[in-house]
Structures are given as C-alpha cells and as structure tokens.
Amino acid sequence: MTEFTLQDQIRDRAKQLLASEQVKCVIGYEHGSRGQVRPAFIHQINDVDSLVWNQGCTHNLVTYLRDIKGTFGSDEHLQRVAIIVKPCDSRALNVLLAEKQIEREHIYVIGVVCTGIVEGAGYAGQSSDKLQTRCVRCSDRVPVIYDLLVGEPTHPEITDDYVDLTELEAMPPAERAAFWLKQYERCILCYACRQVCPGCYCSTCMFERDDSLWVGIAAGVKEKEAFHLGRAYHLAARCIGCDECERVCPMELPLSLLNHKLAKEVQRLFHYCAGDEPSQSPLATMLAEGEEFPA
Amino acid sequence: MSEHTFQPRIIAFCCNWCSYAGADLAGVSRLQMPADFNIIRVMCSARVAPEWIIKALLNGIDGVMVLGCHIGDCHYISGNHRAAKRFVLLKEMLAFVGVHPDRLLVDWVSASEGRKFQTLVTEFSKRVKELGPCREWQVEIQTPQR
Structure with missing residues (x-):
C-alpha cells in the first residue's frame, strides 16, 4: 500500500x-x-x-x-x-x-x-x-x-513518440484545416481552457480586451480559431503538457494536440523542453552563436 | 475564381530602420514589382505579433511577409533574433492547422538592398499566386468591422 x-x-x-x-x-x-x-x-x-x-x-x-x-x-x-x-x-x-x-x-x-x-x-x-x-x-x-x-524515485525508460500527432501530420493540409475548423466550430468560448492553465496568468487576456481588434466581437468560427491558435502560440515553449485545458473543456476539443505539436517542434528546433529548468523560453532570448534562422 | 484572375492580397511588415528604407529604395529606383502587396511599417520585426499574422491569414490575406534588418544589424540589437525564432515556430504551427507555411515569409532586407526587396516581393507574389487564395472555403463568414 x-x-x-x-x-x-x-x-x-x-x-x-x-x-x-x-x-x-x-x-x-x-x-x-x-x-x-x-x-x-x-x-x-x-x-x-x-x-x-x-x-x-x-x-x-x-x-x-x-x-x-x-x-x-x-x-x-x-x-x-x-x-x-x-x-x-x-x-x-x-x-x-x-x-x-x-x-x-x-x-x-x-x-x-x-x-x-x-x-x-x-x-x-x-x-x-x-x-x-x-x-x-x-x-x-x-x-x-x-x-x-x-515516494521512492524511479526512472523508467520512456520516450515521447508523439504518436498522437502522426494521424494528423499524415493528412493532406486541406483535410487538416477542415479537421481543425470542425473542432473550433464547436468551441463555446467559455475560456475554461485559459482559466485552468497555469501558463495563462495575464490579468486581462489579450483575447478579451475591450479593444477587440485582436479578436472580433462575433462568436464566429474565425474568432474562435484566432483565440485557440493565439493561445497555443502564447504557450509555445511554455506549455508543460499537463493537458488540463483538454480535461476541463466542456466541448471536448482536442486542445492538447496543438500544444503537443508545438512542444515537439520546440524540442526539434531549439532542443528545449518547457519547465525542465527555471530558464527563459528560447522565444524570448537571442540566437546562440552560430544559430541561424530562418532556415 | 480562376487562377488567371486571382490577385493575391499580401501584407509586408517592414521594419522602420532597414526594410522600409529598402522598399523605399526599390521604389525610387523604379524597379518593377507586382502591385498586390501592402506595406505596414513597424518599428522592428519583433514588433510583429504572431497573432497579427494568424488573424491576417484567417481573414482573407493570402500571404504575409515579415522583413527586418539583417541579424546583427538590428536597431534594437536583438529584435530580429526574436523575430527569427518566433516565426520559424509559427510556420510549423500554421502548417499543422492547414495553412501552407510558404504563405509566411521571413527575411532580412537592409536599407541598401532595393534589388533584394524587389526579388523577394516578386517571387513571393508568384508563390502565393500558385498556392491560391488562403481559406477560400470560409469566405462567407465576415467579421464585423469596427
């Protein structure tokens, strides 16, 4: 026990x-x-x-x-x-x-x-x-x-194989766009994903400002998509993959997919995993010596 | 919309210190360029928020260019370092949600590179024309304008 x-x-x-x-x-x-x-x-x-x-x-x-x-x-x-x-x-x-x-x-x-x-x-x-x-x-x-x-520390040999992403990554772009559109259409903009997220701590969310040039006042699919893509990008290289957003989503949107994809790309491009150390995200720092973008 | 009549709509974010002057040079040198891009002058390529690009591409813009000073020449020392890293990741994200990554172009144009500006704009416009309209399947949804 x-x-x-x-x-x-x-x-x-x-x-x-x-x-x-x-x-x-x-x-x-x-x-x-x-x-x-x-x-x-x-x-x-x-x-x-x-x-x-x-x-x-x-x-x-x-x-x-x-x-x-x-x-x-x-x-x-x-x-x-x-x-x-x-x-x-x-x-x-x-x-x-x-x-x-x-x-x-x-x-x-x-x-x-x-x-x-x-x-x-x-x-x-x-x-x-x-x-x-x-x-x-x-x-x-x-x-x-x-x-x-x-508890007793153990160190199992498990590597993240990003298997949840393979299906989407294999789709043709148009189908993938349709997939995400279908998901975002269901969003009811309750912002539960944002509220539960430890990384989303802005006192006034950019997507809920009075000056809503960022996201239009309509609750249309474009606004929803802009919110979700924007949020995912804000969390790029900061999301630690607790998947709380997906758990609390009342519409059961597969929100973690996008976050996981970004984590994968951050790992590939910057060799960085959010939260491993209390260090700044690579998106907020200068290029290292010899590092060149855009590739 | 047939490919023949398709006129892409392109936004070019140019930084105040290098690229905008480069674009200006291309203009005063009377270099031939396609007329389907609009320049938005920003103080630095790092000022270009990724949300702008997301929003532009979802709202009927077919391609976005972000042009800044060459690495090492940034007026704010490290602004373009950040821009470089941000947009390479943004491209990956756009691709994952079905927007072709070629619709976003990040490059560096100095104030003396009018010729390079011309080449970039011409090539990019050609590429976007090939790709066709971005998100044509949802054009019926309109965002109310302020």
Missing part, C-alpha cells in the same frame, strides 16, 4: 508546516462530495486529514498560485504557501519561476513521485483504470523542483 503511506507522509508534513506556522495554507487534494478528487485549500490543522493522494489527483494545483500572487504580506510576516505537485506540475512551477510570477521563498513544494493519473479523474463516477494519454508517454516520475520528496 504505497499510496497509503504517501498520503500519510503528505498529511504529516502538512500538519508540521501549519503547526510551526511556516505556511499559511496547504494546497492539495481532497475528496469531493460525490467521491471525486478535487483541489483543497487547508488552513487549519484539523482539516489536514482530509488531504488525499491517489491516481485521481489530476488537477494542476500550480494554477492556484496565480490567485495568491501579490497577496503575500510584508517580509515581517511572510505568508508562505505549501503546494503538492506531481512531476508535470512541478515543471509549471519552473515556468512561473523563470517568468518571475512567483518567488521561490514564498512556496514550500511537496513533490510527489507519480506513476500516472487515470482517465476520467476529477469527475465523479468517470474514473477508470486506464492511464491518461499524457501519463502513458511521460517518463517523469520525480518532480524537477521540491522541498520535500514523497
């Missing part, structure tokens, strides 16, 4: 941190009213025992750090937050750290060794035994950044 012990370790540490007032809040997972796992914000020691860890902990909690940004008090009373991260989530932390969105000393990172999250996690009664696609191709078992590591 490894998971039982992992959960116990998380609870123990959360208790210590809250008791010693090292942190003000622990962001973790708990069981929802219908049995599904949901994010939890623990402020009281009494509530710590509701924290859980299992294969249904799909949420990327780093998203919630965005909401506490700027709420830290003066240095006299540093209000730190503890956060539970999976390996994928920890890479989002690195992205935010590189972009100076959070301060390292403001967060206490409880990293959990992850063996994959199951399909349908986060929704009551939809959980299955099958691993999510992103987890099948993921070789990260250990968070890239943590203060406390929970």
